[in-house]
Amino acid sequence: MMDTSEYIALFLEEAAEQINILEQDILLLEQSPSQEVLNEIFRAAHTLKGSSRAMGFTAMGELTHAMEDVFDALRKGELSVSTSMVNRLFDALDTLKAMRDQIAEKGTSDIACDELVQSLRDILGESPSDAPTAVPAPKQAEKSLTLQEHEREAALTALDNGLSVYHLTVRLAEDTLMKSVRALMVLQTIDANGGAVIASHPDEDALDNEQFDLSFELLVATDKPADYLRNLLLQISEIRDVEVAPWQESTTPQPAQATTTTEAAAPLSEAFSAEEPMPQPTQPATHPAANGEGEKTASRTSTASQTVRVDVARLDTLLNLVGELVIDRTRVAQLGREFEARFQHDELVDSLLETAGHIGRITDELQEHIMKARMLPIEHVFNRFPRMIRDLAQKFGKEVRLVMEGQETELDRSVIEIISDPLIHMLRNSVDHGIEPPDQRESLGKPRQGTIRLSARHEENHILIEIEDDGKGMDPAHLREAAVRKGILTREAGERLSDREALNLIFAPGFSTAKEVTEVSGRGVGMDIVRSNVQRVGGIVEVDSTPGKGTRFSIRLPLTLAIIRALLVRVAGQVYAIPLSSVLETLKIHPDMVQFVGRRPAIVLRGRTLPLVSLQAHFYKDDFDIPSCRAEEPMYVVVVGFGERQIGLVVSHLIGEQEIVIKSLSRYLGEINGVSGATILGDGRVALILEVADLFDDVSACAA
Amino acid sequence: MSTATMTSVAERQVVAFRLGNETYAIDISYIHEIIRMKEITFVPHAPHYMRGVINLRGRIVPVMDLSARLGLPAHEETAQSRIIVVEVHGESIGMIVDAVSEVLRLPEDQIEPPTQIAGNESTGYISGLGKINDRLVLLLDVEKVVERE
Known part of the structure; x- marks a missing residue:
């Protein structure tokens, strides 16, 4: 027996691909069977059958074969699609997945599938006789x-x-x-x-x-x-x-x-037999030039496939190196300006500036391309949702149509990994709590089938993902009441909330509006975790809802986690970077404007109270530095947002915006409250990156 | 690591440095490099003995004040002060010392267990006491020193 280990990785990857195609197509089959889908599905099953047999995974081959027979019967119009059939096909598909995973793990699979094969045969009304041997001979x-x-x-x-x-x-x-x-x-x-x-x-x-x-x-x-x-x-x-x-x-x-x-082939075989005594018969001999295109024979090795697989770690290293380059580019540009200031328009200075500009552009482009190389279409996450929604809808007795848009939208793989769980959670919520049961929808004059729209698109420097359903929506009054009942808010605080703020209560820890705890959602943990997951990667999640009409969640995510734009500020002589994604505006205020709410400093901005956090006080355990405020010097405040909440960070100076490369702090330092990482500035010094979410904890006592 | 020598007694190669009035040493296999003092970015809310982070050719490396870590009295930095960058379990960390003196070869039979040392706060971080000629050298247990409290 030949060693198959070199093929197994290839096989596993392809099996995953085919299983994926099957899953999507079986869904399509259920919704709108077309000859095209049937052909594709048949092909996928066929390919999988072939490869698993070739690799010696007979059970997998057998199961796929049984599926293939069903598809074939469908294709020939001998059968029509039914829900029970689709359920059985999905069962078979899940077993295939399990087999594949087991093979990936242990190199072999002992999962039995006889019953499944039989149940698929039953669909065809076939006897358990062994079909495959009879046909091809x-x-x-x-x-x-x-x-x-x-x-x-x-x-x-x-x-x-x-x-x-x-x-x-x-x-x-x-x-x-x-x-x-x-x-x-x-x-x-x-x-x-x-x-x-x-x-x-x-x-x-x-x-x-x-x-x-x-x-x-x-x-x-x-x-x-x-x-x-x-x-x-x-x-x-x-x-x-x-x-x-x-x-x-x-x-x-x-x-x-x-x-x-x-006939044309005949001379070829002769040519080959002449070559046969060659020492390495296993090596395929260079094909002969008998077809009159002799010069082409050399190109045999030069035509490579259009893509290569690259280890993610290697891409990470590349991105790190580009990060270094980004820093140096900034530094070179800075040096150029300093030379210009000193020597005016010296010829050498001009030439340096020109080169610096060129390096800058090349670096930008390099960065862009490497970032692109790390991008994956969001399809990788979206793909599993149609099946999930179908199963959930069936379980809850709802009729749901999932419309997906913008699957081709690309984002950094690190972001993709993090966004998957929050999306699953929100989609489950939509099916469970959002969409009404069909009869109820009908009596409300809505179509029986509810629609969930999941879309992704680029918007400026962000990815915007929206989940929108046409279900029952959320009532702010109802949310207020629930929050008060659960002790999340006092009644007075609840009444002060605007409708928009009330909607955001669903993100509060311990909040769940489900009247009864269902298996799927409504355990009271959920949306708060969704929000913290999204915020961990520098994203923002927002909710908008109209009672009776539906709910829309919008998630805004950065394109990448490695390089971000940040506002550089100075605090106590040291530079800190605030991610621009959380910066709303910067203010220059007069110290007189500072008021105290209890012992908390705040200012009134456009009619709203904005709590202030002095970074100096936060980081250096000083008291809020009022004496210096009393001086006639202006204060600089960076207004940052976290969800619906806003605070003002008091800093000594504003330096400016810059692209920074995020580097993690050493684990020897542990988790630092208020700091998410570090970056290296153009002058080689290290600046810490603020973790804005942590700073909100400082004022959480007064926010509620 | 002890390098093979012609003598029958195994030797340990260490980098000796000064901290206050005492001579300490670190097994040479841990040493990544020794650099002059450079600007350290303060990291708030870090353990008290951590000075902050430096940029070591594009890498962010934390730096600890070894005196503070060992509970020794604080003292001024001088032109002789150095940062010894060690690598433990694949991660770098710098330690500020007063001066780096030399690379020593300590015969294993000249190293005594740390119980012999009079108790002060640093005892827990000492793996042994070496004698070379008349000098006492305190061997630092690097892994323990870098471990977070």
């Missing part, structure tokens, strides 16, 4: 590729659409150990490069089961040139030769065309 006898009517049509359509259709003959090296793996790799390479296999000889089942000699034929539609396709396939090891001939309508079904290709 006779087809092997056919000599060459002949087209079914629908295959011929597909090929013609492809031609109409400006694609090329090629007849491929793939020959494997004589001692190929796992022929089906090679065949699969050929099919997948074509697939991965935008090609579509219209037909094959022998058929794909036979290819899977190694029921072919050393060659097989494919009919492929692609937008790639023939040579390109050929070179791609020749990179797969143990592929001895690939012959690519353009297909024309009149040709294939008749044996004539097939013969010509075979």
Whole structure:
């Protein structure tokens, strides 16, 4: 038996991909079955079946095969989609996932699936007789590729659409150990490069089961040139030769065309047999130049795939290095200005400034591209939601339609990891608490089916994610009352809250409006954790709701966590960086404006009381420095927001805005209240980055 | 780490430095580098013995006041003051010392266990007492010193 370990990583990754496709498509199937979806779903199941069999995971292959049979029956119109069928398919899919995970972990899977396979067969009304062995054998006898009517049509359509259709003959090296793996790799390479296999000889089942000699034929539609396709396939090891001939309508079904290709192949095999005594027969010999394109043979290794996989750690290192460069760029620009001030328009100074400007632009671009390389489409998170919503809706007896927009919106992978759980929580809330039961909706004059809209888009320097439902909404009065009842607020404080502020009560720790605790949500922890998760990555979550109409959550997230814009301020002779995402405005105020609420300093800003926190007092345990306020010097206040709340940070000086690279403080220092990390300034000094959320704790006593 | 030598007794190579009136030493395998004093950014709310952080070629490295850590009386920084940057479990940390004197080779049989030392606050951070000629050298237990309280 051949060692399969080198393929297993590839297999696992592809299995995950196919399972993902299956999940999405089964959902689509339930909502709006179309021939297109059925074809895709069938293909995915088929691919998965083939690869798991080739890797020796027979149970997985068996289960996928049973699924595939169901899809096939659907495709042929012998069956129609039902909820129970979809549930069974999902059960099977979950088992496939579990199998895949187990293989990833232990290299093998012992999960049984006999019952599931049987339940899928029951759908087909089949007896438990073993179907797969019966089918493929006779087809092997056919000599060459002949087209079914629908295959011929597909090929013609492809031609109409400006694609090329090629007849491929793939020959494997004589001692190929796992022929089906090679065949699969050929099919997948074509697939991965935008090609579509219209037909094959022998058929794909036979290819899977190694029921072919050393060659097989494919009919492929692609937008790639023939040579390109050929070179791609020749990179797969143990592929001895690939012959690519353009297909024309009149040709294939008749044996004539097939013969010509075979004839063309004949000298090739001769060439090969001449080479056979070569010392390394396992190494596929360089394919011969018999097709009259001799110079192309060299390009075999030069045509690489369009993408490479890169370790995340390597990207992190790159980003760190770019971070250093960003700092130096700032420094160089600063030096340039200093030289200019000293020497005016000396020729050398001008040339230095010009170079500094150029380095600056290049650095910006480099930074942008590396950040982009770290980006993933938010699809990675969104993908699992349709299934989740379906299951939840079923569980709660609701009818819910999930509309997703902007799945292609990209954001930094570190942000993606963090945003997933909050989104799940909010979506569950929407299904559980937001959307009304169908009958109730009907009596309210709403469509029975509720809609949840999940969208993502770029907005300035942020990503905006919105979750909007057309459910029952939230009543501020009701929220106020609940908060008072739960002791979160006093009655008076509750009455003082604006409607908007009352809505924000749902983010308060210990607040839950659910009348009864359900399995899914409403345990009283939830939205406060959502908010703290979002804020941890420098994001903001807001809620807007109209009773009877629905609720909308908006989450604003930074594009990346590694480099941010910050306002630099000076406190007690040291520079601190305040993330710009939480800065609302800066004020220069006269000390007379400071009032004391109890012992807390505050100012009145546009009719609202703004509590003040002196950073000096916070960090250096001084008292609020009033004597210096009494002096006639103005005070600088940075107004920062956290959720709905705002405070003013008193600083000694405002320095300016700058891009900073976030670095973590050493674990030897532990968690520092009020500080989230550090950064290196243009002059090489270290500045601490403020954790604005911590500073709000200082005033929390007076805020409620 | 002790390097192989021709003598039959194993030796320990240490970097010796001065703190107040006493000579301390750190096993050389921990030493990352020794730098002159540079501007330290104060970190509020950090443990009292931590001075702050420095920029060591783009890395943020915390710096502790070793005297304060060992409970020794505070004293002035001089031109001889240095920051010894050690690396423990893959993370760097700096220690301010009064002066770095030399690299010493201590024969293992000249190192006594710390119980022999008169009790002061620093005892817990001492792993051994070395003797070289007439001089006493206090061997620092680096891992214990950097551990957060």
